[in-house]
Amino acid sequence: MQMTIGQYFPGNSPLHRMDPRAKILCTIALIVGVFASSNLWAYALLFAFMFATIRVSRIGMRFIVKGLKPILFIVIFTFAINMFFTVDGEVLYAWRFIHITDRGVRSAALMALRLVLLVMTTQLLTLCTTSIELTDGIEALLKPLSRVGFPAHELAMMMSIAMRFIPTLLEETDKIIKAQMARGAEFEGGSLIQRARAMLPLLVPLFVSAFRRADELALAMEARCYRGGQGRTRMKRLRFTRLDAIGSAATLAAVVAAAIL
Amino acid sequence: MPIEVRNLTHVYMPGTPFEKKALDDVSFTIGDGEFVGLIGHTGSGKSTLIMHLNGLLKPTSGDVIVDGLSLTQKGVSLRSVREHVGLVFQYPEYQLFEETVVADVMFGPKNLSLSEGDCRARAEEALRLVGLDEPALWEKSPFELSGGQKRRVAIAGVLAMKPNTLILDEPTAGLDPRGRDGIMALMKDIHAAGTTLVMVSHSMTDVSRLCGRILVMNRARLAIDAAPAEVFADAARLREAGLNLPPCALLAERLREAGFSGIPREAYTQETVSRAILAALGRGDAACR
Numbered sequence: 001m002q003m004t005i006g007q008y009f010p011g012n013s014p015l016h017r018m019d020p021r022a023k024i025l026c027t028i029a030l031i032v033g034v035f036a037s038s039n040l041w042a043y044a045l046l047f048a049f050m051f052a053t054i055r056v057s058r059i060g061m062r063f064i065v066k067g068l069k070p071i072l073f074i075v076i077f078t079f080a081i082n083m084f085f086t087v088d089g090e091v092l093y094a095w096r097f098i099h100i101t102d103r104g105v106r107s108a109a110l111m112a113l114r115l116v117l118l119v120m121t122t123q124l125l126t127l128c129t130t131s132i133e134l135t136d137g138i139e140a141l142l143k144p145l146s147r148v149g150f151p152a153h154e155l156a157m158m159m160s161i162a163m164r165f166i167p168t169l170l171e172e173t174d175k176i177i178k179a180q181m182a183r184g185a186e187f188e189g190g191s192l193i194q195r196a197r198a199m200l201p202l203l204v205p206l207f208v209s210a211f212r213r214a215d216e217l218a219l220a221m222e223a224r225c226y227r228g229g230q231g232r233t234r235m236k237r238l239r240f241t242r243l244d245a246i247g248s249a250a251t252l253a254a255v256v257a258a259a260i261l
Numbered sequence: 262m263p264i265e266v267r268n269l270t271h272v273y274m275p276g277t278p279f280e281k282k283a284l285d286d287v288s289f290t291i292g293d294g295e296f297v298g299l300i301g302h303t304g305s306g307k308s309t310l311i312m313h314l315n316g317l318l319k320p321t322s323g324d325v326i327v328d329g330l331s332l333t334q335k336g337v338s339l340r341s342v343r344e345h346v347g348l349v350f351q352y353p354e355y356q357l358f359e360e361t362v363v364a365d366v367m368f369g370p371k372n373l374s375l376s377e378g379d380c381r382a383r384a385e386e387a388l389r390l391v392g393l394d395e396p397a398l399w400e401k402s403p404f405e406l407s408g409g410q411k412r413r414v415a416i417a418g419v420l421a422m423k424p425n426t427l428i429l430d431e432p433t434a435g436l437d438p439r440g441r442d443g444i445m446a447l448m449k450d451i452h453a454a455g456t457t458l459v460m461v462s463h464s465m466t467d468v469s470r471l472c473g474r475i476l477v478m479n480r481a482r483l484a485i486d487a488a489p490a491e492v493f494a495d496a497a498r499l500r501e502a503g504l505n506l507p508p509c510a511l512l513a514e515r516l517r518e519a520g521f522s523g524i525p526r527e528a529y530t531q532e533t534v535s536r537a538i539l540a541a542l543g544r545g546d547a548a549c550r
Contacts, residue, residue: 010278063277178317179356182348183418184340184372201368204358208404 007067011125014243015057016128020137022244026251027125033255034117042258043113049254055127067123068116075112082108131163140238153229154226161217169210176205262328262345262425262457265290269323271309283309284527286323291426291459298468298489299461299548302503302518307461308351310478311428314459315339315346344373347424351461353415354408362406362414363388363399363500369422374479387421388414391447409440416447426457433467445471465507469493469529477502494526497534509534517542 016022034046054064081105089103126134139156146152177187180201187198269282283306291297294535301307313325314319316332316339325332327342350356359365366384375383388399391413398406405416408422412432419427432448433441449471462468468475468489477485479502485492492499493510508523510529517524517537524537 055481096402124308176356178312179348179350179353180368181317182343182350183369184343184422185368186340186372201358209355218457 007126008130009059009063009138011058011128013058013128014058014247015124017243018128018247019238019240019244020133021140021238022240022248023125023129024134024137024141026248027121029251029255030121031118033258034114034121036255037258037261038110039261040110042261043110043117043252045258045261046117047113049251050117050124053124057124059124059127063127064120064123067127068119071119075115078115078152078163079108079112084110100101132160135160135163136234136238151234153232157229165213168213169206172209173202173206176202263290263292264328264346264426265324265326266310267312267324269310269325270321270384271306271313271318272321274311275321282481284313284320287322287478287481289476289483289486291457293425294457295453296458296471296473297460298472298475299380299459299478300463300465300468300475300504301484303463305478305503306481308430311348311430311459311461314426314428315343315348315387317348320327330528332427334340339453340372344422345425347419347427348499349416349427349429349432351434353418355404355409357403357411357415360402361400362393362403365403365414366417366421370417373422383421384417387417390420390450391417392443393417409436409443410478412436412440412444416444420451424456426459427451428459428461430461432460433464441467465505469507469510477504479503489526489529493529513537 030046037043037046054061064194069105083100084098084104086101086104086107087099089101089106091099091101092105093100127135138159139152142150142152142155181187185198185201187202189195190198264384266287266289269287270282272279273279273283285306287306287310299307299310310319313320313332314327316325320333327346330337330342332339332342339381353498357365359368363381363384366387370380372384385399391401393410393413396445398410403411406414406476416429416432424546429448433444436444437539445467448460450460452471460468460472472489475485475487475489476483477492477499484502485495485498496506496510499505505511507529509531513524513526513528513534517526521541523541524534528534528537
């Protein structure tokens, strides 16, 4: 598995122990900060903050960099688009219809940095937070909206079920692929139509088992008297601690500083 | 078509915190016409091991040689290896997908680029072999069948490729006693027809009934490789691997502990154990019916 976005990295660092609500809010603040700042100094500051946070999380830099691999293509693509299609500014290099201007280079670099920062931020959130904590946090943050009829609990429950089943379905997919390969199926190569047809022996069993699992889960939930969020209490309550205060203050300081720069 | 496994090691997700060594320096050879039982506790590496035998997984180190052909070499046609080494996964009924039973069984032969007629002929032959010989059943949707029937269809799906070696992962898991006996009888038939068989199982009874040789996996290593009588004679070694004796051998062991020292350690089947008990009680062979 090379995808590290959305994956959890077990640990017990201060970042892992923070309240998920605080972590989600900090992530949102950082994303706003990334969009609000538009010069290299601000980005340097945000990067410095990110590296410090990664240090605190005790997750190896190698692991984070590996997680950036899937977006490498998008980063290069946006860099190229920004560089070649910005026409104003001083021309640095011109060849036939290609004009590279100083502004183009600048905006391309900023764009690329912006993307990398955004992915790093969200990646760090999911690496340090289990999916259960994450949905608990989202539910708690959306709770005020349930007064106006927003189904906060249901949404969070759906999210946690969906996330819970991602690894299960991945495993199932892997098993079915192997089983069909043992019968001589090939999933790579061939024309687009051939490849689409080759997916059929995979998709039919996968859907059948997904529906079966959904049925079983619904029964199991009913058997344990699940009836929605009303009156439901928790074993682990979320608590906002000093650690969260420190973390949030540091994040806010970095964001404000970046926005001012 | 002997299958030779040489110093096979497999590591899942190397270089991550989830790294796990599933196979550690495993070596053995399976000869033509053998019936090998592969047993071990959950997570001992059985399933990982069998997926190497037809090239579904690549070894981290070591080699698998099928009929003199190394599967780790580049340019080996894995499809032809998979034609000769058939693999039936655990709960194979979950991989059925076609609209009719016969179409699902034809999936394998079709991947071998045989003609429609040949595919059909092979599918019908395989379905008859697994005991589904009513043509009315063949045109049904596989999803309408009973659990035991579905499993037979799935096994037919692999048999239709006419493998020389058939590997089955827990073929009797989750079946009722009748379905289980049916599958065991089927395996006996397939073996009698000249196919090399490898059966993965937790069930000591199943393994002790049919296999001529037993491989015991324990924590990613091959702990024991011997004939059943020898394996069951050494209960301590089996227990060390997280397993136990089959029921009849267990009874014999208890009786030995209770003072019937005449019951041999090599007895493990229903027949040999009951004969030994009768002998110990001073009755002759005649009473054993």
